[in-house]
Structure formats: structure tokens, C-alpha cells
Amino acid sequence: MSKVMGAVNRKDGRAKVTGNATYAAEHQIPGLLHGYLVTASIGSGQIKSIDTSQAEKAKGVVAVFTHKNPPKIFKPSNNFISSKIYEARLPLSDAQVHYGGQIIGLVVADTFEQAKHAAHLVKVEYETQSPLTEFQKATFKEAPPFMGEELKFEKGNVATVNNAAVKIEATYTTTTELNAPMEPHAIIAQWQGADALTIYEPTQWVMGSQRTYAELFGLPAERVRIITPYLGGGFGSKAMPWPHGILCAAVARHLQRPVKVVLSRRQMTVNAGHRSETEQTIGLAAAADGKLMAIAHDVKSSTSPVDTFTEPCTRVTPVMYSAPNLRYAQELAIMNVGTPTFMRAPGENPGMWALESAMDELAWSLKLDPVELRLRNQTQEHQHQNLPFSAKHFTDCLKVGAERFGWKDRSRQVRSLLRDGQLVGWGMAGATFPALQGVATVKVRLLPDSTVHVLTAGNDMGTGAYTMVAGVAAETLGVSVEKVRVEMGDSQLPDGGMAGGSMMTASLAPAVIKACQDVLKSADCNDATDAWAALRQSGRAAFEATATSAPPEGEKKWAFQSWGAHFCEVTVDEEIGRLQITRWLSVMDIGRVMNAKTAASQVRGGVIMGIGQALMEECLLDPNIGYPVVYDLATYHFPSHADIPRIDVVFVGEPDLNFNLAGARGVGEIGITGVSAVIANAVYHATGKRIRSLPLTPEKLMADFRALTADETRDAQEMKELIASNKSHERVAGHSQNV
Amino acid sequence: MEVTQSTVSGAVAVTLNVNGKKRSLAIEPRVTLLDTLREHLGLTGSKKGCDHGQCGACTVLVDGQRVYSCLALAVMQEGKEIVTIEGLAKDDVLHPVQAAFIDNDGLQCGYCTPGQICATVALLDEVKQGSSSAITPNLEHPPQLAELSEAEIKERLSGNLCRCSAYNGIVAAVQQLVGQTPPSAAADVMVKEMPA
Ligand code: FES
Ligand code: FES
Numbered sequence: 037m038s039k040v041m042g043a044v045n046r047k048d049g050r051a052k053v054t055g056n057a058t059y060a061a062e063h064q065i066p067g068l069l070h071g072y073l074v075t076a077s078i079g080s081g082q083i084k085s086i087d088t089s090q091a092e093k094a095k096g097v098v099a100v101f102t103h104k105n106p107p108k109i110f111k112p113s114n115n116f117i118s119s120k121i122y123e124a125r126l127p128l129s130d131a132q133v134h135y136g137g138q139i140i141g142l143v144v145a146d147t148f149e150q151a152k153h154a155a156h157l158v159k160v161e162y163e164t165q166s167p168l169t170e171f172q173k174a175t176f177k178e179a180p181p182f183m184g185e186e187l188k189f190e191k192g193n194v195a196t197v198n199n200a201a202v203k204i205e206a207t208y209t210t211t212t213e214l215n216a217p218m219e220p221h222a223i224i225a226q227w228q229g230a231d232a233l234t235i236y237e238p239t240q241w242v243m244g245s246q247r248t249y250a251e252l253f254g255l256p257a258e259r260v261r262i263i264t265p266y267l268g269g270g271f272g273s274k275a276m277p278w279p280h281g282i283l284c285a286a287v288a289r290h291l292q293r294p295v296k297v298v299l300s301r302r303q304m305t306v307n308a309g310h311r312s313e314t315e316q317t318i319g320l321a322a323a324a325d326g327k328l329m330a331i332a333h334d335v336k337s338s339t340s341p342v343d344t345f346t347e348p349c350t351r352v353t354p355v356m357y358s359a360p361n362l363r364y365a366q367e368l369a370i371m372n373v374g375t376p377t378f379m380r381a382p383g384e385n386p387g388m389w390a391l392e393s394a395m396d397e398l399a400w401s402l403k404l405d406p407v408e409l410r411l412r413n414q415t416q417e418h419q420h421q422n423l424p425f426s427a428k429h430f431t432d433c434l435k436v437g438a439e440r441f442g443w444k445d446r447s448r449q450v451r452s453l454l455r456d457g458q459l460v461g462w463g464m465a466g467a468t469f470p471a472l473q474g475v476a477t478v479k480v481r482l483l484p485d486s487t488v489h490v491l492t493a494g495n496d497m498g499t500g501a502y503t504m505v506a507g508v509a510a511e512t513l514g515v516s517v518e519k520v521r522v523e524m525g526d527s528q529l530p531d532g533g534m535a536g537g538s539m540m541t542a543s544l545a546p547a548v549i550k551a552c553q554d555v556l557k558s559a560d561c562n563d564a565t566d567a568w569a570a571l572r573q574s575g576r577a578a579f580e581a582t583a584t585s586a587p588p589e590g591e592k593k594w595a596f597q598s599w600g601a602h603f604c605e606v607t608v609d610e611e612i613g614r615l616q617i618t619r620w621l622s623v624m625d626i627g628r629v630m631n632a633k634t635a636a637s638q639v640r641g642g643v644i645m646g647i648g649q650a651l652m653e654e655c656l657l658d659p660n661i662g663y664p665v666v667y668d669l670a671t672y673h674f675p676s677h678a679d680i681p682r683i684d685v686v687f688v689g690e691p692d693l694n695f696n697l698a699g700a701r702g703v704g705e706i707g708i709t710g711v712s713a714v715i716a717n718a719v720y721h722a723t724g725k726r727i728r729s730l731p732l733t734p735e736k737l738m739a740d741f742r743a744l745t746a747d748e749t750r751d752a753q754e755m756k757e758l759i760a761s762n763k764s765h766e767r768v769a770g771h772s773q774n775v
Numbered sequence: 776m777e778v779t780q781s782t783v784s785g786a787v788a789v790t791l792n793v794n795g796k797k798r799s800l801a802i803e804p805r806v807t808l809l810d811t812l813r814e815h816l817g818l819t820g821s822k823k824g825c826d827h828g829q830c831g832a833c834t835v836l837v838d839g840q841r842v843y844s845c846l847a848l849a850v851m852q853e854g855k856e857i858v859t860i861e862g863l864a865k866d867d868v869l870h871p872v873q874a875a876f877i878d879n880d881g882l883q884c885g886y887c888t889p890g891q892i893c894a895t896v897a898l899l900d901e902v903k904q905g906s907s908s909a910i911t912p913n914l915e916h917p918p919q920l921a922e923l924s925e926a927e928i929k930e931r932l933s934g935n936l937c938r939c940s941a942y943n944g945i946v947a948a949v950q951q952l953v954g955q956t957p958p959s960a961a962a963d964v965m966v967k968e969m970p971a
Contacts, residue, residue: 043961049877052885053869053892055820055860062819095784148814149805218824218832218886218938268822268886269938301825436965498884498939629964633880636962637941641883644940669829669936677929680942685962691969699969 043632047502057266061222061298063236071297072151074141074158076133079167079662080372083131087159091143096150102141103128107286112251119248120276123375125342127279134341135372136663137306139279167372167662171313174369176336182348189420192361197330200321202401208390209729212655213311214672215379219268221308225285226294232259238267240275241534242493246527248277262527267497272378273309275536301668306374312337312347316390320398326409330361340375348383355597358415372662381705384469392465392713407438418595426594429625429689433601436688437623441603450724458607461722467600467710471701473587476543477530480551481580486568488520494532494544495525500634501540508545512552514563538702545698546585554581594694598701600624602710606718613734617681625689628699635703636685642707643683648674650712652731789850794862804850809833811849820860820889831935834890835859841897860889872896875948880960883939891935891945898931920953
């Protein structure tokens with residue numbers, strides 16, 4: 037068993053359960069003003085006139101800003117290195133409205149209520165153009181590289197494969213999804229004169245935000261301080277400044293007063309990111325034994341008129357299954373929608389939905405166990421990077437999962453299991469996410485009161501980073517976790533990298549280990565107990581060391597990737613279209629597990645967000661006015677307690693010491709990958725309905741299953757069998773209901 | 776007694792009993808209980824997730840009952856006993872519900888957590904009082920604490936959303952509180968040891 041600290045309770049648990057954890061909007065700042073955004077009520081066009089006179093006269097209002105009087109903002113380089121903002125267009129830069137709900141003004145007043153009221157008094161006249169919000173009507177062009185990575189590739193020649201035993205081609209779609217963290221995006225900006233700024237804002241990337249705000253206001257980085265000890269979730273949407281944050285900071289400078297802006301749920305629908313809808317066509321060709329001969333993956337996603345973000349679905353194509361002929365490509369369209377961004381497993385999540393659904397279809401066509409199909413086709417190398425995978429244990433994920441779930445006892449027929457009048461189905465699918473590591477610096481201080489203080493500007497948005505850092509320090513120094521105090525989320529601390537791309541553990545843990553080793557070395561002691569004694573004797577205030585970890589330089593020898601397999605059982609009541617998930621098992625290979633409690637929670641969180649994607653999450657836009665018809669938590673549904681079964685989590689594999697000296701590959705995102713495919717695969721097993729568009733809403737589940745499969749000529753014979761078996765089951769079901 | 780002044784015109788004087796303390800302040804009648812706690816009384820433990828009664832993050836106890844404080848006006852709470860997350864622990868000793876949440880990892884980012892905990896405190900009390908839920912099969916025999924099923928717990932907590940999805944841990948915390956033995960919060964780790 038690999039145990040740094042076994043299963044440890046969260047270090048930040050006490051602060052969070054007592055209400056003492058302070059989130060961005062909660063910092064108590066004297067003289068604070070409240071800002072409320074004015075947003076566009078059209079989907080595309082120009083502001084013809086904007087009348088703020090009534091708003092300005094309203095009680096308590098201090099100022100109103102629009103594109104007529106925008107506060108000063110510098111254009112940042114926006115290159116990810118020196119600065120990065122989510123939306124390249126700066127707020128209030130002109131009269132153009134690019135999408136419904138775009139920010140067109142900010143009202144600042146003494147109280148929240150006054151600002152909100154006055155925001156509704158701003159009168160706007162528009163010149164309206166008809167917005168493009170329908171994916172089907174968009175114009176798609178070749179997508180640019182994603183963070184330097186080409187999104188197209190071909191090896192062999194897919195088109196020439198003509199001796200396959202089975203070929204399938206199908207198109208899978210996902211809808212627009214919202215990150216929807218429970219803590220709405222919020223910021224307090226406070227200037228100390230004209231050239232020093234303090235920002236309280238939830239940010240997954242403390243130092244990136246510091247550099248970016250510095251560029252936006254023409255300051256050296258050290259004149260900006262970011263304070264973000266707690267984030268109420270982010271899931272990719274809180275890594276960089278959004279327009280509301282930039283505007284708030286600019287207005288606070290203009291007024292020389294601290295200003296707070298909190299997005300309403302309605303404003304979060306378009307102004308804080310989303311996952312683009314996707315349309316993916318997968319073609320698979322296989323020999324009779326299931327060996328893949330060709331894989332083709334073509335993807336479409338959309339972006340906003342004011343920034344480019346491609347949902348990189350094809351990143352999964354070269355890593356999952358080996359085929360001599362393999363091709364992928366991505367296209368992107370510009371639509372009048374808010375700017376999409378990173379959302380938990382960007383690319384891998386929708387990519388695995390399509391690929392793992394197609395693999396299931398192939399398994400049924402070949403009459404092959406889908407676990408076996410995956411075992412036969414897994415690849416030992418990254419087919420685009422031409423590098424072998426380090427410490428890959430996908431086989432264990434599949435085998436341990438199948439064993440624990442009882443997979444061999446499954447029925448091999450669709451519509452063949454009934455329980456309490458409901459159809460029952462089992463499904464499985466793979467999971468994957470790349471292992472990333474950033475540069476991170478950590479300072480460790482041994483203090484004379486026999487405690488350890490670890491400081492870094494990384495942060496913990498619910499991932500368990502506080503606890504992980506404390507655990508690694510405790511283990512390296514040979515002390516109990518209780519002795520370690522961790523301070524994070526402040527740009528005055530050493531750069532701790534980004535809480536994103538599942539890389540915080542892989543970045544921070546090696547730096548913590550090194551800093552702890554260095555501090556013992558500098559004290560000339562083997563463990564902390566000796567060092568503390570030496571420290572007290574020396575009369576010094578502390579022994580301290582700072583260390584940095586970074587990905588190894590030089591020629592790349594390995595591809596680093598995490599793996600997993602999900603298994604689930606669903607029940608479907610076709611009469612009312614109700615789908616329930618009744619059993620779930622996830623087996624993950626993530627290298628070393630740092631804390632069996634928080635790592636399990638990360639996987640569960642990912643799985644459950646995936647269940648939301650599969651069952652209900654859908655942000656719809658009115659095609660005529662281009663405005664979201666989903667605008668709060670009553671219209672954007674994500675899972676509640678009642679939707680969720682117990683999620684069993686198992687970790688297999690070995691510490692990945694080729695990756696870093698902690699052996700950890702990260703766990704934040706892999707849990708969500710493959711989830712919607714497992715569920716759709718189980719629904720197919722239960723009902724015979726192959727649903728290729730998410731979410732799996734009641735009307736799709738209620739549809740006559742013959743309609744959903746009738747277009748597939750390839751299994752016409754199977755269809756006849758299905759129809760026959762369906763009839764007999766309808767009788768059985770009817771009978772059990774009458775009892 | 777602490778008095779918070781307000782210069783806002785149209786404000787009215789209100790005295791609230793929060794966590795056993797009388798708090799007098801002047802606020803506009805349109806201010807919600809949630810915003811009063813967070814913006815005027817410095818009690819930011821209660822969270823604003825939606826401001827629309829849709830998420831439960833703002834749940835507090837008013838006269839022992841769970842209330843979405845974003846849907847309650849502060850001026851209507853005079854004479855009532857308001858308990859927020861800050862009022863549950865006694866000095867340094869956590870309320871059993873708080874401790875059970877930590878034990879079972881019933882939290883991640885922590886933003887929904889105060890609401891989940893207040894809802895759980897009320898839930899336990901509701902079951903003790905013999906109240907049924909929408910899924911209680913026999914209304915004549917509402918469930919006793921010790922026999923509270925997983926489905927009952929989930930039904931009774933479904934007014935509290937958690938986007939991090941700490942749901943398994945929260946349900947386990949409730950099971951532990953009613954004297955059941957919940958499944959472990961930890962994963963089953965079969966990963967090979969680090970080499971020596
Ligand atoms: S903030 Fe009150 S229910 Fe969401
Ligand atoms: S713990 Fe993050 S929303 Fe519940």
C-alpha cells in the first residue's frame with residue numbers, strides 16, 4: 037500500500053465547517069462600495085444610446101460607467117506567460133454587443149441594494165442584428181492549435197482501410213455546460229494610491245493573476261497583491277481575470293475607493309465561461325478479433341466573437357487505443373455566445389464521451405466483451421508524441437473493476453433485465469487525463485515551538501491541497517500532520533503554480549519534499565525533532581529553506597497520462613423517462629495516492645459532475661434573440677443529493693517516479709472523463725436505445741427504441757431480435773406492475 | 776450590545792437575535808436576512824450561492840427551523856432566534872454535525888458546507904419530531920433516527936446543492952450522527968508502495 041499519510045481529514049475542514057473560512061466577497065474592507073453590472077439584453081448588435089441619468093440620480097449611487105466613460109485599462113500581452121485574460125476584448129471598450137448578457141456598464145453605490153436597483157435604471161437603445169447561436173447554422177473552420185498543441189494528426193491512411201470486419205461511424209453531441217461553482221465569481225479591488233492594488237478574488241492561479249492585473253494597470257507585478265485563501269470551487273473558470281474583475285479593479289482605481297462586484301447567477305451564465313457544445317464524428321474499423329484497424333475523430337466546437345477557445349476533444353484520440361491508421365481534426369465556429377473556457381477535463385471529457393460510446397457500439401457489433409475490446413486495443417505509446425507511457429496500469433483498472441463489479445455476471449442482451457418493473461442495464465467505459473507538472477516554489481520554516489510552517493502561493497479550491505502539502509511535509513520531516521501549518525493563496529508567498537490541469541499535487545509535492553530535505557540539511561539534522569532542539573539551542577527564530585520543482589528538462593522519454601475505468605448500473609422507467617444510477621465503481625491509476633480521503637472525494641466530484649452532464653446539464657439559448665433561457669440554478673440543473681448513488685473508488689498502479697519524486701500524477705479531472713459514456717452504454721444495455729446526444733433527458737428515454745436504432749442497417753438482424761425480445765419484456769413488465 | 780450604524784436613507788431600526796446576541800442596526804426593509812448577516816453584521820459564514828432560494832448555501836436556523844436566508848427579509852425576523860453556522864460550535868468544541876462532516880469528508884471547497892450543516896442540524900431535529908418526507912412510505916410511521924434510510928437522508932437534504940459533489944460524505948456524516956456505520960470516506964488504495 038502506498039501511503040503518505042493514509043486517509044487524513046482536511047486541514048481546512050475546521051475553518052470551513054465553522055464559517056471561519058473567508059471567501060473573496062467576505063473580506064471586511066472599510067469604506068467598501070458595491071458595484072452591480074449592467075448587461076446587454078440583445079444577442080448581437082450595437083448600443084445606439086445609453087442613458088445613465090436616472091441611475092446616477094438614484095439614492096446612494098456614486099458613479100456609473102459605460103463605454104462612453106470607460107475607466108483606464110492597458111491592453112495586456114495576453115500570452116499565458118506575462119499575462120492572460122479569459123476574454124481578449126476589454127470591458128466597455130466600444131458600443132459593440134457580441135453576445136447576450138455581455139457587460140455594458142457598471143453602477144457603483146453605497147450598498148448592494150442601491151447598486152442593483154440603479155443598474156436597472158440604465159436605459160439602453162440598441163441597433164439589433166440577428167444573433168448566431170445555433171450550432172447547426174454556424175460556419176466551421178479549421179481550429180487553431182490549443183496551447184501550442186496541434187489539433188490535427190494523421191498516421192497511416194484511414195481512407196484506404198477496406199478489409200475491416202466491422203466499421204462503424206456515428207456522431208455524438210454534447211450541449212453547452214456551465215462550470216457553475218457554488219461560489220459566484222466575486223472580486224474586491226482596493227487601491228493604495230495610484231500604483232498599488234490589492235485584489236481579493238477567487239483565482240486558481242495566484243501569480244498568473246498578479247502578473248495579469250499588473251499589466252492591465254501598467255504596474256510592476258510586485259505592486260499587485262492577490263489574496264485568495266479559499267475558493268468556492270472553480271472547475272477551470274477561476275484561473276484568470278474575467279471582464280467583471282478587470283472592470284471592478286479599473287473603477288476602484290478611478291474612484292480611489294474599494295469596490296466589490298459579485299456576479300449574479302444570471303450574469304454567471306454568460307460572463308464566467310462555459311464548455312462549448314460539441315459535435316463529434318467517430319469512425320472505427322476493426323478486424324473480427326476486435327483489433328482496431330482505423331480510428332477517425334472529427335470534432336466541431338464553438339467560440340465567442342471576442343476570444344478563441346477550442347474544446348480540445350481530440351487529445352484523447354492518440355492515447356486511448358492503438359490503430360495503424362489514425363486521423364483526427366477539429367473545427368471551430370464563431371457564434372454570438374459568451375467566451376467558452378476550461379471546464380473540468382476540457383477536451384478529455386467530451387472526447388471520451390464520443391470515443392467510449394463508439395467503442396461500446398463496436399463491442400456490441402462484434403459481440404465482444406467491451407472490457408476485452410479495450411484490453412486488446414490499449415496502446416503502450418502516445419501515438420502523436422511517439423513516446424511510451426510511464427507506469428501505465430490501464431489493464432489493472434479494467435480487470436480490478438470488472439472483478440469487483442461482477443462484470444462477468446452481466447447479461448449479454450439488451451432489454452434483458454427487469455427489476456420492479458424497470459429496465460436495468462450495466463455499462464463500462466475507460467477514463468484518462470494527461471499528467472501535467474508546473475513550476476512551483478515552496479518555503480518551509482521550522483519554528484522553535486515545535487511546529488512547521490509551509491508557505492506557497494498555490495491554492496486549494498476544494499482539492500485537498502492544504503492537506504496534501506501538510507502531509508508531504510509531515511512525512512518528509514518525520515512529524516505528525518497536526519504539527520504542520522500551511523499558508524496558501526497569497527501572492528506575497530512563493531509562486532506555487534496553478535490549480536488547474538490536475539497539476540497542483542505534481543507541482544507542489546516535489547517542491548515540498550525538497551524544501552523539507554533542505555531545511556533538515558541546513559540544520560544538519562535527520563528529522564524535525566532534532567532540528568527543533570538544535571534551533572532552540574541556537575536561539576534563532578527559525579530554520580528555513582525554499583525549494584522549486586519543475587518538469588525535467590532535456591529530451592522527453594515518456595508520455596505521462598493517468599488511466600481509469602468506470603462501471604455502473606442504471607435503471608430506466610421508460611413510461612416516465614426516468615433514469616437512475618443505482619451502482620457505481622471507479623478504478624483509477626493516478627500514480628501515488630497522497631491522501632485516500634481527499635483523492636476519493638476528487639474522483640467522486642468528477643464522477644458526479646459527469647453524471648450531471650449525462651443526465652441534465654444543458655444551457656439553452658433562444659435561437660431568435662440569442663439570449664440564454666437558462667439563467668440560474670433552477671433552470672440550469674446539476675445533481676442534487678437524490679440523484680447520486682454511493683460512488684466506490686479504488687486506486688491501482690504504482691508511484692510514477694519517472695514523472696516526479698513524489699510519484700503523483702494528479703486526480704482533479706480524470707474522474708469526470710468517460711462518465712457520460714458509461715451511463716449511455718448502460719442505458720443501451722437496459723433499453724436498446726443508443727442515445728448519441730447528451731443529456732439523456734426523459735423524452736429521449738421515452739422514445740420508442742425502434743426509432744432510435746432504425747437508421748442502423750448494420751444490425752438489422754439484431755434489430756429484429758430486439759423487437760421480438762422487447763415485446764416479451766413488455767409483457768413481463770406489465771405483469772409485474774399489475775401485481 | 777453592538778450597534779451598527781447606517782447612513783442609508785429609508786433605513787429602519789431593527790434588533791435581531793443572532794447566535795444568542797442582540798444586534799441592533801438600521802437597514803432598508805428590502806435587505807434580505809442573508810445580506811444583513813454578510814454585509815452588515817460581519818457574519819459571512821452563511822453563503823450566497825444563488826440569492827434566489829435555489830441552492831441552500833444560505834440556510835440558517837430561525838426558531839429552530841431551516842430557512843433560506845436569501846428569501847427572508849431581515850426586518851421580519853425581530854423577536855426570533857437566529858442561529859448561523861458561527862453559532863453552532865461551543866467555544867472550541869465543534870457541534871457533532873460539524874465534526875461528522877470533517878470525519879466523512881463531507882466537504883470540498885466548503886462553500887455549500889455551512890448551509891449543508893445547518894440543514895443537517897434541522898433535519899435531525901425534524902426526524903426527532905416525527906416529521907415525514909415526500910418519500911416516507913407510511914405517513915403514520917415516520918422514520919426514527921436510527922433507521923433513517925439513505926434515500927430519506929438524500930431526499931431531506933436535496934434542497935442543498937453541492938457543485939463539488941461531496942454528497943457521499945455528507946450522507947455518511949448523517950448516517951454516523953444517527954448511530955449507523957457509514958462506508959469509509961477513503962478510497963480503497965491498492966497502489967504499490969513507494970520504493971524504500
Ligand atoms: S443563496 Fe439562498 S438558496 Fe441559494
Ligand atoms: S463543497 Fe464545494 S459546493 Fe459543496
